[in-house]
Amino acid sequence: MTNATHRPRGRHRVLVVGGGFAGLRAVRGLGGAPVEVTLVDRQNFTLFQPLVYQVATGALSPAEIAAPLRSILRKQRNARVVLAEVTGFDLEHRKVVLEHLPNQRGGTTLGYDTLIVAGGSRYNYFGHDEWQADAPELKSLAGALDIRSRILAAFEAAELETDPALRQAWLTFVVVGAGPTGVEMAGQIAELARDVVRADFRSADTRTARVLLVEAANRMLMSFPAPLSHKATSALERLGVTPMLNHTVVGVADDSVAIRGPDGEVAETPARTAIWAAGVTASELAARLAEAAGAEVDRSGRVTVGPDLSLPGHPEVLALGDMVRVRRADGAIVPLPGLAPVALQQGRYAARLVRDRLLGRPTRPFRYVDKGDLATIGRSKAVADVKGLHLSGFAAWVTWLVVHLFYLIGFQNRMLVLIRWTVSFATRGRGARLIVRPPEHPPATTPPIGDPKA
Amino acid sequence: MTNATHRPRGRHRVLVVGGGFAGLRAVRGLGGAPVEVTLVDRQNFTLFQPLVYQVATGALSPAEIAAPLRSILRKQRNARVVLAEVTGFDLEHRKVVLEHLPNQRGGTTLGYDTLIVAGGSRYNYFGHDEWQADAPELKSLAGALDIRSRILAAFEAAELETDPALRQAWLTFVVVGAGPTGVEMAGQIAELARDVVRADFRSADTRTARVLLVEAANRMLMSFPAPLSHKATSALERLGVTPMLNHTVVGVADDSVAIRGPDGEVAETPARTAIWAAGVTASELAARLAEAAGAEVDRSGRVTVGPDLSLPGHPEVLALGDMVRVRRADGAIVPLPGLAPVALQQGRYAARLVRDRLLGRPTRPFRYVDKGDLATIGRSKAVADVKGLHLSGFAAWVTWLVVHLFYLIGFQNRMLVLIRWTVSFATRGRGARLIVRPPEHPPATTPPIGDPKA
Numbered sequence: 001m002t003n004a005t006h007r008p009r010g011r012h013r014v015l016v017v018g019g020g021f022a023g024l025r026a027v028r029g030l031g032g033a034p035v036e037v038t039l040v041d042r043q044n045f046t047l048f049q050p051l052v053y054q055v056a057t058g059a060l061s062p063a064e065i066a067a068p069l070r071s072i073l074r075k076q077r078n079a080r081v082v083l084a085e086v087t088g089f090d091l092e093h094r095k096v097v098l099e100h101l102p103n104q105r106g107g108t109t110l111g112y113d114t115l116i117v118a119g120g121s122r123y124n125y126f127g128h129d130e131w132q133a134d135a136p137e138l139k140s141l142a143g144a145l146d147i148r149s150r151i152l153a154a155f156e157a158a159e160l161e162t163d164p165a166l167r168q169a170w171l172t173f174v175v176v177g178a179g180p181t182g183v184e185m186a187g188q189i190a191e192l193a194r195d196v197v198r199a200d201f202r203s204a205d206t207r208t209a210r211v212l213l214v215e216a217a218n219r220m221l222m223s224f225p226a227p228l229s230h231k232a233t234s235a236l237e238r239l240g241v242t243p244m245l246n247h248t249v250v251g252v253a254d255d256s257v258a259i260r261g262p263d264g265e266v267a268e269t270p271a272r273t274a275i276w277a278a279g280v281t282a283s284e285l286a287a288r289l290a291e292a293a294g295a296e297v298d299r300s301g302r303v304t305v306g307p308d309l310s311l312p313g314h315p316e317v318l319a320l321g322d323m324v325r326v327r328r329a330d331g332a333i334v335p336l337p338g339l340a341p342v343a344l345q346q347g348r349y350a351a352r353l354v355r356d357r358l359l360g361r362p363t364r365p366f367r368y369v370d371k372g373d374l375a376t377i378g379r380s381k382a383v384a385d386v387k388g389l390h391l392s393g394f395a396a397w398v399t400w401l402v403v404h405l406f407y408l409i410g411f412q413n414r415m416l417v418l419i420r421w422t423v424s425f426a427t428r429g430r431g432a433r434l435i436v437r438p439p440e441h442p443p444a445t446t447p448p449i450g451d452p453k454a
Numbered sequence: 455m456t457n458a459t460h461r462p463r464g465r466h467r468v469l470v471v472g473g474g475f476a477g478l479r480a481v482r483g484l485g486g487a488p489v490e491v492t493l494v495d496r497q498n499f500t501l502f503q504p505l506v507y508q509v510a511t512g513a514l515s516p517a518e519i520a521a522p523l524r525s526i527l528r529k530q531r532n533a534r535v536v537l538a539e540v541t542g543f544d545l546e547h548r549k550v551v552l553e554h555l556p557n558q559r560g561g562t563t564l565g566y567d568t569l570i571v572a573g574g575s576r577y578n579y580f581g582h583d584e585w586q587a588d589a590p591e592l593k594s595l596a597g598a599l600d601i602r603s604r605i606l607a608a609f610e611a612a613e614l615e616t617d618p619a620l621r622q623a624w625l626t627f628v629v630v631g632a633g634p635t636g637v638e639m640a641g642q643i644a645e646l647a648r649d650v651v652r653a654d655f656r657s658a659d660t661r662t663a664r665v666l667l668v669e670a671a672n673r674m675l676m677s678f679p680a681p682l683s684h685k686a687t688s689a690l691e692r693l694g695v696t697p698m699l700n701h702t703v704v705g706v707a708d709d710s711v712a713i714r715g716p717d718g719e720v721a722e723t724p725a726r727t728a729i730w731a732a733g734v735t736a737s738e739l740a741a742r743l744a745e746a747a748g749a750e751v752d753r754s755g756r757v758t759v760g761p762d763l764s765l766p767g768h769p770e771v772l773a774l775g776d777m778v779r780v781r782r783a784d785g786a787i788v789p790l791p792g793l794a795p796v797a798l799q800q801g802r803y804a805a806r807l808v809r810d811r812l813l814g815r816p817t818r819p820f821r822y823v824d825k826g827d828l829a830t831i832g833r834s835k836a837v838a839d840v841k842g843l844h845l846s847g848f849a850a851w852v853t854w855l856v857v858h859l860f861y862l863i864g865f866q867n868r869m870l871v872l873i874r875w876t877v878s879f880a881t882r883g884r885g886a887r888l889i890v891r892p893p894e895h896p897p898a899t900t901p902p903i904g905d906p907k908a
Contacts, residue, residue: 044606044889061515068887070654080656083610141888152498156537200524202534416870433522434595435498 011036014354015096015112017086017285019046019069021343022321022350023118027079028072029351034358037079038110040098044068044083047141048408050340051417053181055144056275057188058152058433062141064417065408082110086285089115089292091314114316116350119283121322121338123177123276131252135174135274138181147275149435151189154273155197156435158204165270171209172271174257176249177278178213178220180375183232185275186213187378190239197433211241212269214259216248216278221383223337224373228383231392235377249278280338282323289319298325304333307365308353309346318353320346329365340407341371374400465490468808469550469566471540471739473500473523475797476775476804477572481533482526483805488812491533492564494552498522498537501595502862504794505871507635509598510729511642512606512887516595518871519862536564540739543569543746545768568770570804573737575754575776575792577631577730585706589628589728592635601729603889605643608727609651610889612658619724625663626725628711630703631732632667632674634829637686639729640667641832644693651887665695666723668713670702670732675837677791678827682837685846689831703732734792736777743773752779758787761819762807763800772807774800783819794861795825828854 012035016023019041027039048065055062073079087107088097095109123137136146151173158170171193175186193209200206213220213236219229220236220243233243244259250266251258257274260266282301290297293311296304303311303319307329311317321343327333336342349366356363372386374396382396391399401421408414466489470477473495481493502519509516527533541561542551549563577591590604591597605627612624625647629640647663654660667674667690673683674690674697687697698713704720705712711728714720736755744751747765750758757765757773761783765771775797781787790796803820810817826840828850836850845853855875862868 044610044887061517062888063515066888068654070651071887074653081654082614083607084614153537156498160536160538197524199528200522200535415873419869419873433498433525434516434520 012354012358013038013111013113014116015040015110015114016116016118017041017096018118018120018283018321019043019081020049020118020120020321021046021340022120022347023116024069024072025344025347026116026118026320026350028076029348030078030354031076033078033351033355035078035114035354037076038082038112039069039073039079040082040084040086040096040110041069042083042085044070044081045141046072048404049139050180050404051408052141052144053138053185053188055141056138056147056151056185057192058148059188060417060420062145064420066141084108086117086119086288089117089289091115091292091311091317094316112316114318114354116318116320116354117285117289117323118320118343118347119285119323120343121280121282124279124281125276126249126279128252131249132276134252134254135176135257135276138185138275138277148433150273151192152433152435155193155201155204155206157272158206159201161204167204168208168210169255169270170272171204171206172212172269172273173209174212174214174249174259174269174271174274176214176274176276178215178217178243178245179223179277179280180221182213182215182275182277183220183236184376185277186211186241187236187239187376187381190236190241191378194240209240212244212257212259212271213241214244214247214249214257216246218246220245221375223339224375224383224385225390228385228390228392232375232377232383235381235383235392239378239381249274280322286319286323289317293317308363309350309366318350320350326366334368336368337373339373342368345369374403376400466808466812467492467565467567468570469494469564469568470570470572471495471550472572472574472737472775473497473535474503474572474574474775475500475794476574476801477570478523478526479798479801480570480572480774480804482530483802484532484808485530487532487805487809489532489568489808491530492536492566493523493527493533494536494538494540494550494564495523496537496539498524498535499595500526503593504634504858505862506595506598507592507639507642509595510592510601510605510639511646512602513642514871514874516599518874520595538562540573541742543571543743545569545746545765545771548770566770568772568808570772570774570808571739571743571777572774572797572801573739573777574797575734575736578733578735579730580703580733582706585703586730588706588708589630589711589730592639592729592731602887604727605646606887606889609647609655609658609660611726612660613655615658621658622662622664623709623724624726625658625660626666626723626727627663628666628668628703628713628723628725628728630668630728630730632669632671632697632699633677633731633734634675636667636669636729636731637674637690638830639731640665640695641690641693641830641835644690644695645832648694663694666698666711666713666725667695668698668701668703668711670700672700674699675829677793678829678837678839679844682839682844682846686829686831686837689835689837689846693832693835734776740773740777743771747771762817763804763820772804774804780820788822790822791827793827796822799823828857830854 014035014037016039030037045066045068051065054060069081084098087099095111099107125131137143154170158167161167173189175182190211193206198206221229246262248260250260256268256270258268286303290303302325305319305324309318322338374384376382380397382400384391384396468489468491470493484491499520499522505519508514523535538552541553549565553561579585590600608624612621615621627643629636644665647660652660675683700716702714704714710722711725712722740757744757756779759773759778763772776792828838830836834851836854838845838850
């Protein structure tokens with residue numbers, strides 16, 4: 001690839017890896033700056049990750065929570081998008097190695113003056129990647145669509161099944177991990193079974209569905225204050241979810257999940273649908289970057305960056321978002337939650353740092369401004385922790401709704417989502433309950449363009 | 455499966471196979487009748503097939519042109535839905551054989567008093583099914599999503615390609631078949647390349663894209679009067695489509711399409727994207743049903759039914775829609791186009807026939823009322839043939855818009871589609887330009903639920 005040689009000579013080249021909250025915000029923050037920005041991502045869209053679970057339950061369509069990167073950056077003339085996977089960093093020669101381009105012509109490299117890496121995070125399977133086939137992850141769009149088809153197909157199977165035990169296995173849903181995504185998903189499945197699809201079936205009573213929410217810690221929503229965790233637990237129980245705190249998944253098969261309780265005993269629960277939302281781990285890019293820079297990596301795979309988000313010994317390399325932890329000037333490591341606001345603030349900070357450096361202005365260390373934390377539990381219920389103010393119930397839910405609509409990218413999406421939600425709320429329906437399986441032949445003309453976090 | 459034994463004894467059982475325009479209309483037409491209706495389909499949704507090509511170009515999301523069968527029939531208490539594939543007909547014992555149920559427990563049978571079969575049609579590959587991998591069909595939702603990803607990935611590949619000849623191959627799109635679907639698709643790709651994505655790319659000039667529309671006949675839109683065909687041809691040419699009439703595809707590879715011209719010579723055109731919309735053939739159910747009844751099948755696989763849409767010797771078995779041709783009482787076979795209005799009218803007729811027979815009322819033969827024919831070519835252009843009145847240009851396009859919105863199932867869909875179209879029209883944007891590939895592991899918990907026509 002020789003695109004890099006077309007650039008006007010002398011312009012400062014900023015290479016941004018990853019078009020999520022952090023990376024895209026960094027790119028946009030450089031709009032109008034005298035730099036040349038290249039955004040590299042394996043996907044052609046940015047994803048509003050906090051609402052992915054709504055795609056998994058059929059409440060929203062993919063296009064409502066995803067926007068093509070090229071459309072977003074169409075008017076930013078100093079930015080271009082490259083659809084590729086980053087496979088290596090050559091920090092000495094200031095280059096990254098790319099592969100998996102849609103034209104299948106092998107690897108290439110891209111040079112930079114400033115590198116910004118924002119690869120995000122993914123779920124890991126506690127070292128058991130083989131569980132993924134029976135418990136898809138709820139983080140990517142592809143995972144959410146897979147989960148949607150499985151949940152809907154499970155209700156269909158229950159409708160046809162006449163053996164009560166087998167039917168119950170089809171109506172048992174295990175959600176692994178009680179962070180915001182797991183909590184929201186469990187609540188939505190319970191609502192789906194009790195409310196939304198109940199009248200759709202003639203033989204199966206979907207109200208008998210069991211939703212197990214398995215969490216290794218002793219409370220759910222660990223990033224929230226304890227009282228809000230307890231409120232969320234009660235609210236979920238009222239919806240029909242069974243929280244299983246201090247429990248760990250130790251095995252996943254296509255018709256059962258093995259769960260170890262606090263007493264150490266393992267029980268096999270017959271369940272045909274399992275959903276994975278546990279074990280948050282930094283993107284593999286963090287490990288590759290840390291190796292290239294000789295930087296530290298923590299247990300969750302996050303690379304340690306300095307107070308200005310740069311890598312030790314490499315002020316020209318910044319890393320942002322879920323895949324980093326920040327060491328302050330005094331040497332203390334500040335634990336920051338893996339949330340969209342952190343990523344957005346770091347992206348904005350990185351853009352400002354690049355601008356300030358170019359102008360020779362002094363720079364300040366990154367400082368996170370905590371604006372609060374939100375999680376929904378079901379229709380019209382949520383918990384919120386806004387600057388120490390604890391909200392729950394309907395008020396928290398309205399806050400959640402407004403915040404999420406506000407941050408959704410693009411006017412059209414916001415309108416569509418608002419209409420969808422209004423209709424869903426009024427009719428208790430779900431608009432996008434489609435079981436769509438990929439065609440059985442492999443795509444031949446173009447290579448798979450998958451999820452960078454998978 | 456013993457569901458069939460739960461039915462209240464003595465009620466007339468109507469079994470409808472296929473939830474497309476014809477089958478679903480028949481089910482709905484039996485609402486409130488003293489019958490017990492079972493609708494069998496391999497998919498859990500009904501598809502608004504005339505707009506599938508809009509999903510393929512990213513103008514619409516799948517949920518906007520598909521509605522879950524269970525939601526549609528939720529309030530029709532005498533109807534139930536079974537997700538299964540019909541593999542055989544036992545007309546003597548009045549049973550159908552089902553397989554491929556989501557619970558993977560093998561085959562079963564369902565009895566009936568009246569059987570209504572509406573399996574629709576599919577595209578065939580002139581006996582070369584191996585072409586499908588490189589030229590996906592534009593009829594199912596899965597096919598449309600596959601095509602969408604390929605078209606968008608082709609633009610991405612062109613952006614990265616520096617060899618002019620190879621770039622041109624990525625920017626060459628071959629649409630096979632110039633019926634309404636092929637014509638609409640070709641026009642939309644041309645618009646996409648010239649208008650919509652042009653500003654998204656920095657290296658590739660998408661305006662140089664070539665769209666070849668290959669048709670074996672001597673004019674496009676054969677179901678329309680010749681003057682409208684010619685108008686459509688000119689309009690497509692102005693959009694940048696190259697119509698290739700009297701041409702036949704004789705080979706498809708991942709990087710080229712072999713096309714035989716009217717002089718018999720074959721040329722290999724370098725093209726990375728091919729789309730199949732040719733060779734309309736009746737569903738395999740037609741052949742199975744014809745064999746069971748000893749009925750005739752024509753060259754396109756359609757079964758011949760009597761004036762009341764019943765099979766010869768089996769008044770209790772009706773067949774409808776794209777998979778049949780009707781023999782009038784005088785023995786003449788009436789050619790009917792494979793269009794939604796025909797299917798809808800036959801579905802309504804079948805429901806009325808069942809009601810009339812139950813009441814002992816006399817029945818009349820089916821008669822098709824031709825309300826006209828419509829096809830769009832691009833933004834604000836269309837051709838229409840309404841009872842001999844030929845429209846083209848903007849007036850035809852508005853007619854097309856109103857008719858299609860009117861027939862879209864469900865209030866929510868209509869609202870969403872109207873908003874999408876308004877925004878698309880105003881901004882020349884496309885909301886759903888997402889490349890989503892399925893996860894690479896096979897779904898293990900549930901079997902694939904594919905497209906009944908694939």
